[in-house]
Amino acid sequence: MSDLTVIAVPNTMGTGLKHPLAFISSRPSPNRSVLRSNQPSFSGTVSEAPRKSRFKKAVGFLYSCVLVSAGFMGRGYWDALWVKPDNQVVSVHDGDTLTLANGEKVRLYGIDAPELTQPFGEKAQQYLEKLVKGKTVSVNQKGKSFDRKVCILTIDGVDINREMVRAGLAFEEPHYAHGEYHQDEIFAHKAQRGLWSSIKKVERPWDYRKRHRNTPHQSNHTFQNPLRNEQDVFISFQKTFVV
Numbered sequence: 001m002s003d004l005t006v007i008a009v010p011n012t013m014g015t016g017l018k019h020p021l022a023f024i025s026s027r028p029s030p031n032r033s034v035l036r037s038n039q040p041s042f043s044g045t046v047s048e049a050p051r052k053s054r055f056k057k058a059v060g061f062l063y064s065c066v067l068v069s070a071g072f073m074g075r076g077y078w079d080a081l082w083v084k085p086d087n088q089v090v091s092v093h094d095g096d097t098l099t100l101a102n103g104e105k106v107r108l109y110g111i112d113a114p115e116l117t118q119p120f121g122e123k124a125q126q127y128l129e130k131l132v133k134g135k136t137v138s139v140n141q142k143g144k145s146f147d148r149k150v151c152i153l154t155i156d157g158v159d160i161n162r163e164m165v166r167a168g169l170a171f172e173e174p175h176y177a178h179g180e181y182h183q184d185e186i187f188a189h190k191a192q193r194g195l196w197s198s199i200k201k202v203e204r205p206w207d208y209r210k211r212h213r214n215t216p217h218q219s220n221h222t223f224q225n226p227l228r229n230e231q232d233v234f235i236s237f238q239k240t241f242v243v
């Protein structure tokens with residue numbers, strides 16, 4: 001049903017008086033709810049406020065859950081998962097040793113790269129620098145050797161230790177890795193990558209170090225040689241006190 005609309009119009013005769021003129025419109029009256037929805041400044045303010053309130057409540061709830069979980073699981077659990085800012089690599093010493101921003105020295109677990117004085121030693125160092133230097137790494141400590149942590153390093157889920165072996169720039173240490181990187185070494189060998197591309201066989205780093213520790217100019221100082229067992233200790237003790 002159409003509504004009756006009364007419209008006041010000014011007098012065209014210049015008297016300044018307004019006379020009510022009525023006419024019947026065939027159009028239905030406008031819907032007031034539609035008119036109100038067409039006012040963006042008013043309706044926007046009303047609709048955004050509840051959204052912000054709900055968002056703040058959700059963030060507060062999640063934050064409370066994290067605090068409660070941290071209390072139950074303990075600090076050590078979260079420290080193991082949290083990537084600290086001081087885990088940034090600041091220097092790389094060779095193909096398997098580096099230093100973090102917090103001053104900690106890290107030895108890569110389960111692998112052994114050629115020494116710098118060996119073939120491919122410098123290439124291994126350069127490749128490790130390319131992988132990690134200046135980047136923040138996740139550190140999974142497996143043990144400790146002297147003043148160094150023995151760790152598996154990862155960046156965005158990529159195992160850096162494994163990458164060194166697959167690139168043919170490090171050997172797997174069989175006594176420590178227990179076959180963890182054995183297939184990666186086979187892959188590099190078949191693909192003739194890095195040190196496996198050399199016609200001349202590259203000496204294993206642990207054999208290289210052992211051979212150089214036993215050179216004549218060092219053998220006179222028995223305290224510098226590693227003592228392997230109790231018999232070596234006894235023989236060294238006898239030599240020390242022989243007149």
